[in-house]
Amino acid sequence: MNFPILSFLTFFPLIGVVLILLKRGTEDTTSRFSKNIAIIFSIINFFVSLLLWIKFDLKNLGFQFVEESKWIKNFVSYKMGIDGISIFLVILTTFISPLCIFAAINSLKKRIKEFLIAILIMQTFMIGVFCALDLFLFFLFFEGGLIPMFLIIGIWGGERRVYSALKFFLYTFLGSIFMLIAIIAIYWNMNTLDVVKLMESKIPDNLQYWMWFGFFISLAVKLPMWPFHTWLPDAHVEAPTPGSVILAAILLKISGYGFIRFSLGLFPIASHYFANFVFVLSVIAIIYASLVALMQKDMKKLIAYSSVAHMGYVTIGIFSFTKQGIDGAIFQMISHGLISSSLFLCVGVLYDRVHSRLIQDYSGVANIMPKFALVFVFSSLANVGLPGTSGFVGEFLTLIGTFKVNYIASIAAATGVILSAAYSLWLCKRVVFGEFKVNNHGEALLDLDKTEIIILFMLAVLTILFGVYPNLILEPISSSVDLIVKNIGNIK
């Protein structure tokens, strides 16, 4: 048996948590210790995850790095494995986590130790979610992730943190119940929860519809899809910056992953049946959220609504069942992970200095913070989907894939390119350009410090790299996507 690399990735951060908890001493020493541990563990985890990329077999259609052992007899097995669909989501998680830890250390003032613990636990759950090949195991990780996120919003959040945290928790938890019911139903009917076996055996047609719907509600809430999206802006607004980053970059991706892996993988007939329904919701999400984003007064809310719109491209691409659509959807998830992180970090930079997220409190920031202005405008343009940035590739592929099967949905969704330009550039215009004027604390405005530059620079470089040479991602995911497209094509 090989080295269990996926389990290592998943549980390594937990070791860090244990070490942090064991450390005794004054608050000063423990917090310094916890910072070091969190940085070291997350960076090691990132480099280990790169091994996945290096050792990944491009030709292999099935799952790789598979680990399996019995857990609960005849019911749940501990089964982990990744394929082209999940590999980059795992790497995205391990990449974003250290960035969040750096950002947290840089900006958070209180209870830093507890915050780092929450982030490390979060990392465990998120990596686990993308690797789990057993529905029960998946559900555990899926739900488990709620708790640290709930705490992050509820403890380190802004003024209305309790309302937002509760809304977040109840919304997503309620959604999950439907998934749990579907999972139980699958077990009753199929006698297994092993994803690989389920994909091979065919779930009876009449059951597929119900189970698809159970999964759909749960995933749609998490994505979030219109009209289940209203928790997201609130959660983002109240969450501290690193929390927002994790939420946008990783948490939202679980649903996209779930749609491809479970909705398409396990319930292909139902997926076909509901495809137009998903198109409708996605198109509404794109247009509706973009228009709402246009009028937001709070920067974080604006970016949150823009996330909702961008996730619309993901779902529309997935349910086009075309190679380009699904490629684009996966690409869009990675790309959005990078770009939205960058945008949230930018807002965090301003918030740290001025303690306001309101657009009207800023004007002409570029005069004082040229470096910041560069990054902010760049990220906004990447968010708009300018060719040459990763944002373009994702949007273009999903739309061109969707156009093949449903031109109306594709064209309607494509109007998002105009609307996204409108809200992003208007935001830039109001915040970055113009005469310098910042309400209260304006004198505290300093340009980016070293940590911020490094973090944002890395995100920007990757955004361009993937925009100019997207095959870095498209090639490894190719065979897995081919397989899915083939399977679902056979149904027709």
Add this chain to the structure above:
Amino acid sequence: MIYSILFLPLLGSFISAFFYKKIGEIACQIITSAFVVLGAIFSSLILIETIKTGKVYQLPLFDWISSGSLKLHWSIYVDSLTAVMLVVVNSVSALVHIYSIGYMSHDPHKPRFMSYLSLFTFAMLSLITADNFLQLFFGWEGVGLASYLLIGFWFKKESANNASMKAFIVNRVGDLGLLIAMFLIFKTFGTLTFSEVFSQAATQSKNSVYIFGGDYNLITTICVFLFIGAMGKSAQIILHTWLPDAMEGPTPVSALIHAATMVTAGVFLVARCSPLFEYSQYALNLVAFVGATTAIFAASIAIVQTDIKRIIAYSTCSQLGYMFFAAGMGAYNVAIFHLFTHAFFKALLFLGAGSVIHAFHDEQNIEKMGGVWKKIPLTYVLMLIGTLALTGFPLLAGFYSKDAIIESAYFSKSLFSGYAFVIGIVTAFITSVYSWRLIFKTFHGKYNNSMSFDKVHESGPVMLIPLLLLAVGAIFSGYVFHEIFIGEKTEFWGKAIFFLNHVEHGHPPMWLIILVPTLVISSIPLSFILFLKRKEIVESFVSTNKPIHTFLVKKWYFDELYDLVFVRTFKNIGTFLWQKGDVNTIDGYGPDGVAKIVKKISEQASKVQSGYLYHYATVILVGLSLIITFLIFI
């Protein structure tokens, strides 16, 4: 050599943006300018080679996107069409780079400006050297980005920020058309590479596509969407509103982007896609109609504007209309020829206007100028050359290309050829009138500025030498190249431009050959009288026809209309969806509503648990009696 043409500007831009602190401002200016000058020299060599040998370069760089059957590369493709564009882009860009050193000498952000200029040049070059639609789109959006950054270069100015945003968003409307065209092409042709698409054009020409509730000819549909893209970038009527506002940017930018290069990308696109357009007479008619309409529409506005740059901007709009209607007549080579000559004289006019603005210390209103031709003689002469070339004065550049366009309309038998022909002639006359109006008001008559007359000064050699070179182009580019570009026996275009039906050349009748030059020449004394000697004629005309005048001054009310129909509507919808949709409906009935109901129920429930013994006793008693009743009667 070709690689360096494309990548030197990118390198220059990069150096100037990130290393200006290390190497200093002057080094940035020299490096970026030198790189583009080098590119201009190389481009000329390539054009000469293409003219001589007809060589076509295709150099793949590396893969871009491969997803299933969608396989695209970054590559450099140079045929005669690209070679012409290379010369236009690089030579104008080089001169503008040099000119900017002088023009921006008082600006604190010189490296940033040079960096943007070079970035623009790179994006434009990658647009014209594309061998597939997506790379073209990359360049297409890239120039849009550069334009956005440069219009908003003075980011403290509110108006500049609004203009830059408007330019980007209006362009995006056009880009949506281009995107849809690409989707359609990929769906039906299965590829986005030019050569593969064009080779299928003939076999696909009879196919139709079901879209928007009806069956339409496939090629026509694609061409219409491509043209929507072209309309956005080339500021054709309906999508033109951004171009005049774009004049908020520094003047060198207007010359480079909004006159000579970027705005001509739409014309380039139509010419590049001539193998498609040739199979759709309907699309060609549309191109001709829109082009001709824009030509006269923009000219009618130019005649009443008072901002020197806006006049030239509307003039650009109008000239682009000429190019499109030439393309719509199927005379793509004539359109490109006009693009080529126009680049020189329009850049000359803009940079000349920049020199005038400089002389007047940032005054742009021509009503507040006048009488300075002796004070700034070089600028005056150069502007005169530009004006003569633009109006189509015999033997100068515009004469060859504009006459060729009007002739193409004369010989064409398409639906709008008569319309275009008449408009072409009328617009040539209006063009001449507004151009001379500009000259007379700016340089002649009484000095009208509050600034002291002595302060008016001629620009330095860094600014005048590029103008001189452009003037050479404005004088000779028509004469030298007309045989090659539009001559009857020219083989220059090879496969770059496709003609389905051989364009008739014939010899135009004598009256046509004489008519346009006569109009142009006679407009000079006419303008002299109207705008200089007997101003009261114009004034009385204006006062008696107030509505028409206001209508033109307000630019046909396009901005007001769009503000009402789009900007405000979308903002209102946004607010409505947010407040009524999200807050009231979804949250109101969803989470918050449920929470409220739960709270209410639990409040009610808690009331039951009052703690008073007699409450409980009553409930027990009532309950007991109910149960007993129930048991007895069942």
